[in-house]
Amino acid sequence: MSSQSQFSGQNPRWRVQARIRQLLLFVLVVLQTSIATGYMLQILPYHGQTPIEIAILVLFAILFGWISIGFWNAFMGFFVMLKNRSRYAITNLAQEDVQAGPLAPTAILMPICNEDIARVFAGLKASYLSLKSTGNIDFFEFFILSDTTELDGWVEEELAWAELCRSVQDFGRIHYRRRRSNIKRKSGNIADFCRRWGKKYRYMIVFDADSVMTGSTIIRLVQMMERCPMAGIIQTAPMIANKSSLFARVQQFANRVYGPMFAAGLHFWQLGSSYYWGHNAIIRIEPFIKYCGLSRLPRLPGDHPLGGEILSHDFVEAALMRRAGWEIWLAYDLPGSYEETPPNLLEELNRDRRWSQGNLQHLRLLAVQGLNAAHRAMFFNGVMAYVSALLWFLLLMLSTLEV
DSSP: OOHHHHHSTTOOHHHHHHHHHHHHHHHHHHHHHHHHHHHHHHHSTTTTOSHHHHHHHHHHHHHHHHHHHHHHHHHHHHHHHHHTOOTTOGGGGSOTTOOOOOOOOEEEEEEESSOOHHHHHHHHHHHHHHHHTTTOGGGEEEEEEEOOOOHHHHHHHHHHHHHHHHHHTOSSSEEEEEOSSOTTHHHHHHHHHHHHHGGGOSEEEEOOTTOEEOHHHHHHHHHHHHHOTTEEEEEEOOEEOSOOSHHHHHHHHHHHHHHHHHHHHHHHHHTTBOOOOSSSEEEEHHHHHHHOOGGGSOOBSSSTTTSBSOSOHHHHHHHHHHHTTOEEEEETTOOOEEEOOOSSHHHHHHHHHHHHHHHHHGGGGTTOTTOOHHHHHHHHHHHHHHHHHHHHHHHHHHHHHHO
């Protein structure tokens, strides 16, 4: 059977394999957690006979189970990398030595809002020149989608855009648009593009302000989408690059050493029900417009942090795409995708505060009808990334009371 037919929507082979793997993960986590909780029960003085000890055991089981998921993810990622291949890897669909036909029209989007202008346009220029060197630039157009609120920044962006077009001698392929009202932030910015220009393109590749992709990586993403007709989103695993501060270098080191293993593990367990992280990914525009508009989900009742507009919209868009029957793949072994990370602890905390609010909102989406079980698990995992700190604190307090 060809690799294309394995991934075709007519063949549920990977879906069966995904169910088996996810059931195996559930059994492994439950078994490991049960054994560990049993040892904890023996350690406690009254062996779980008091209300405090019962609460300790419940918290311990939840926290140990969450850690166990990370362990088995890394464990299987290690073996996938050790084998240096995966039978169901989406990258098998577009080998570098395969001569593909004409590519589909594709838009490359860079949503920005009050960013470092020099960095934004330098990264975009690098991606443009790399893509141009492949000889396939005619199939692509670039869109800088600005939500910048500072008037001086707006003027500087337009000057930088004109200079970029002048330097690469291409005024018809790189476009700049600034919204007057940045409703719904980044998700609204992407939605505005889809309404205005989405019908002109089959795919869009979404960048962040600090994203860079090589031309060969962009080409392979389009080839994979062409050869996998049920793929709605293919997410790359971007590597952190271009950092100089000690804090950022430590994160970059961890990303390079541990990141590929965890990405391989995510691919192993999720297959076609994977993550979308909001950037460095290719999206099939037609189903995205039809199924992923956040207007299909009501504004969450109440005020922030748990109410209001959905912030971590990328996870939700992936869940909606999968609910509609489209596949979400993680191209864990595809090189040439890069991003940057905050240079200091203060900026990291500001970013993490936004992520915390967005992930906690997902607690209210767990019961949305029709969502795939894998995406419900992703929502829960995102919630645990922040709620776990509170649970650890409660466990320590109860353990102190027990003593």
